[in-house]
Amino acid sequence: MKKAVVLLETLTCPSCLQKIDKGVKALDGVEKESVNVLFNSSKVKLNFDDQILSIEEIERAITTLGYQVKKSQVKAI
Numbered sequence: 001m002k003k004a005v006v007l008l009e010t011l012t013c014p015s016c017l018q019k020i021d022k023g024v025k026a027l028d029g030v031e032k033e034s035v036n037v038l039f040n041s042s043k044v045k046l047n048f049d050d051q052i053l054s055i056e057e058i059e060r061a062i063t064t065l066g067y068q069v070k071k072s073q074v075k076a077i
Helices: 014-023 056-062
Strands: 001-006 037-039 043-048 069-076
Touching: 001 056, 014 037, 014 043, 014 056, 043 056, 056 069
Parallel strands: none
Antiparallel strands: 001 043, 001 069, 037 043
16 A cells, blocks of 8 residues: 555635545545545545556546646655
């Protein structure tokens, strides 16, 4: 498992937060309980299995939802 923090350009409303939360949780390899979308800091924190899913795929999924990713940080846990 790896821990990721994805920094987004902006989150403008609570429905954006819900859309990202639902979209990230739907990805195979994401530990659903670990997903935490932080509205004020425009971050998504999560744990994921890097044998199933890459950080690039997570970023792509967020981009597909209509949000821009600034940068990501991944650490082994």
